[in-house]
Amino acid sequence: MQGLNALTGAFHxxxxxxxTALLMGTLKPLPATxxxxxxxxxxxxxxxxxxxxxxxxxxxxxxxxxxARRQLLEENxxxxxxxxARAESLHFILxxxxxxxxxxxxxxxxxxxxxxYQRIVEALKVExxxxxxxxxxxxxxxxxxxxxxxxxxxxxxxxxxxxRWDQEPGHEEAHVVAWYWNLSGSGEPFLEEGLAVAxxxxxxxxxxxxxxxxxxxxxxxxxxxxxxxxxxxNGYVLAGSFVALLLERHDEDLLRQLYTGGPEDLAERLExxxxxxxxxxxxxxxxxxxxxxxxxxxxILEALALLRLGEAKAAIGVLExxxxxxxxxxxxxxxxxxxxxxxxxxxxxALAFRRLLAMPLPYNLAWMKQRAREALNEMGHAEKVP
Ligand SMILES: [Zn+2]
Numbered sequence: 001m002q003g004l005n006a007l008t009g010a011f012h013x014x015x016x017x018x019x020t021a022l023l024m025g026t027l028k029p030l031p032a033t034x035x036x037x038x039x040x041x042x043x044x045x046x047x048x049x050x051x052x053x054x055x056x057x058x059x060x061x062x063x064x065x066x067x068a069r070r071q072l073l074e075e076n077x078x079x080x081x082x083x084x085a086r087a088e089s090l091h092f093i094l095x096x097x098x099x100x101x102x103x104x105x106x107x108x109x110x111x112x113x114x115x116x117y118q119r120i121v122e123a124l125k126v127e128x129x130x131x132x133x134x135x136x137x138x139x140x141x142x143x144x145x146x147x148x149x150x151x152x153x154x155x156x157x158x159x160x161x162x163x164r165w166d167q168e169p170g171h172e173e174a175h176v177v178a179w180y181w182n183l184s185g186s187g188e189p190f191l192e193e194g195l196a197v198a199x200x201x202x203x204x205x206x207x208x209x210x211x212x213x214x215x216x217x218x219x220x221x222x223x224x225x226x227x228x229x230x231x232x233x234n235g236y237v238l239a240g241s242f243v244a245l246l247l248e249r250h251d252e253d254l255l256r257q258l259y260t261g262g263p264e265d266l267a268e269r270l271e272x273x274x275x276x277x278x279x280x281x282x283x284x285x286x287x288x289x290x291x292x293x294x295x296x297x298x299x300i301l302e303a304l305a306l307l308r309l310g311e312a313k314a315a316i317g318v319l320e321x322x323x324x325x326x327x328x329x330x331x332x333x334x335x336x337x338x339x340x341x342x343x344x345x346x347x348x349x350a351l352a353f354r355r356l357l358a359m360p361l362p363y364n365l366a367w368m369k370q371r372a373r374e375a376l377n378e379m380g381h382a383e384k385v386p
Contacts, residue, residue, distance in 0.1 A: 093133045116169035116201045126180045136165040170200035182260040190229040190239045197240025206240035211289045222282045290329040312343035350381040
């Protein structure tokens with residue numbers, strides 16, 4: 001379904017630009033919302049299940065429509081080409097219009113793209129079967145004028161990327177590379193955009209934005225986000241946050257499995273592939289984000305300093321106050337359990353350790369569970385440990 005990929009590719013990357021602009025602070029939230037809405041309304045009329053169905057069944061009239069669109073795009077691309085400069089690197093063919101800001105030094109541009117490509121290919125363990133053509137337009141307006149559609153986007157089947165010259169590398173490359181897992185994509189925008197955001201070279205971290213939403217109590221329900229991805233203003237960043245955490249699990253086959261097989265419904269596919277329920281995954285997501293929450297570090301360091309001075313009660317006060325704003329933070333719970341224990345409140349300490357044991361921890365904090373079990377053993381609470 002190459003035509004379909006062309007259609008969805010356009011959507012993918014035009015939103016990526018909005019996401020980039022949001023992160024860089026060049027776009028205010030309201031215009032951003034309106035832009036996303038406009039893009040959604042014009043380029044993404046089908047729901048995800050409908051798109052999956054299209055991918056598999058390709059209703060004739062729709063396929064014809066898509067073919068016509070593709071034809072138009074190809075004609076436009078042919079019109080673009082004359083007069084453009086061409087440069088090559090190992091995995092890219094770069095095409096730049098006359099007066100391009102990168103025409104004088106295409107090698108630097110390509111080196112950054114190559115670095116992103118290496119990172120993506122290593123992460124996904126798959127590679128396209130030839131070079132990717134990058135059409136690097138002078139401006140969004142130029143791209144839209146020449147192509148008749150907004151930048152930026154990837155055409156994975158054609159191994160093409162259409163971007164403004166200064167767009168961060170990584171996002172569109174990730175769309176192209178991931179497509180080679182099964183030569184058809186996943187049909188799930190949450191997954192595809194999440195992966196592209198997670199693998200973008202953009203300096204802004206999706207985790208910082210997601211952690212901020214968590215701290216404000218507005219991190220959405222994972223199931224709803226997956227099912228209604230297009231309705232979320234922060235959909236790209238949130239999907240990027242979740243998929244980046246999946247990538248950090250270092251389970252090479254997990255993302256590939258999610259992309260290429262299993263039940264039709266992505267939520268079910270996630271549950272199958274991870275062995276966790278959606279509710280457990282939600283908690284895992286929130287806990288992982290909370291563990292990255294910088295707001296919590298200061299009070300924990302203060303409490304640890306107080307504990308070293310033997311001021312257990314003062315430390316407990318600091319930690320309990322922090323728990324009011326960040327209720328499910330494993331590091332906080334761990335420190336509180338230690339402080340309560342030092343204050344000889346074994347029942348309170350055991351309770352905090354048990355709360356910690358009930359949390360699905362990010363892999364880098366898994367050692368805390370072992371320590372909690374040891375402490376509960378020493379305090380004689382081992383029989384109640386889950
Ligand atoms: Zn995209």
